[in-house]
Amino acid sequence: MALLTVFTPAYNRANTLSRTYDSLCVQDCKDFVWLIIDDGSTDHTAEMVKNWQSEDNGFEIQYIYKDNGGMHTAHNTAYENIHTELNVCIDSDDKMASGAIGKIKATWEKIRDKGYAGIIALDSDFAGNIIGKGFPENLIDTTLGGYYAAGGAGDKKLIYRTDVINSVPPYPVFPGEKYVGLVYKYTLIDQKYKMYVMNEVVCKVEYQADGSTGTMWKQYLKNPNGFAFLRKVAMQYPTSKKRLIRDCIHYCSSSQISKNNNYIKESPRKLLTIFCTPFGWVLTWIIRKKANEKH
Secondary structure: OOOEEEEEEEOOOHHHHHHHHHHHHOOOOOOEEEEEEEEOOOOOHHHHHHHHHOOOOOOEEEEEEEOOOOHHHHHHHHHHHOOOOEEEEOOOOOEEOOOHHHHHHHHHHHHHHHOOOEEEEEEEEOOOOEOOOOOOOOOOEEOHHHHHHOOOOOOEEEEEEHHHHOOOOOOOOOOOOOOOOOHHHHHHHHOOOOEEEEEEEEEEEOOOOOOOOOOHHHHHHHOHHHHHHHHHHHHHOOOOHHHHHHHHHHHHHHHHHOOOOOHHHHOOOHHHHHHHHHHHHHHHHHHHHHHHHOO
């Protein structure tokens, strides 16, 4: 069995998925499986992947089609079908960095028995510039939340043990909504495990204008229950007082947008939620204004 599953959620990304495939074909280590979770695409993704499966590329390609449900549901499907020791998500518009698989394997073989949840590594843009901030010098291990609480910034690539990622509950699904932040699982894992720091770029990313990052204001309006759920979890495991207050304001706003009149009763921080409620209304106004500006 391969060591690693590289999984890629894809929704109408036939125009960019080929560069993900090309980046995997040129890896010097082929000890991985590529799992594509097609989240209800209506383009020619399925046909394209079928052609790749017939090619001599040196690694197994697995393909699963599911009805469109959003990124978090694609992750749920992936985790249900991964059987390798490690897994990593590479988005359908990103590329695996040169030599990344070999570096992950070599690093894991050194620290496999140290009790880590996995490896945290760097993302860069296509020009090689680190996304956000790199890791502090001499940082050996960290939790994801601890990295950001200490001043870290930007997306990082997370290579998790499959048994660990499946030891916490799957992402919840809210009717009519298609977004729950992936950080939910990572936050729960942070409470029990650390990640080993690999100060190497393993993924090159490009943010699309129609991706979730570029449409976040609208996501707040379309998926208020998912966001309220995520903020409630964050308030249970705060990384700083500033972050706790910010999450509480967002929780109030998302609850107001979803018209949940019981949000104070349901909050893990009831007094703080009462205090933050007026600020939640202000944030809701800002969100609606920003979302309309994006039309």
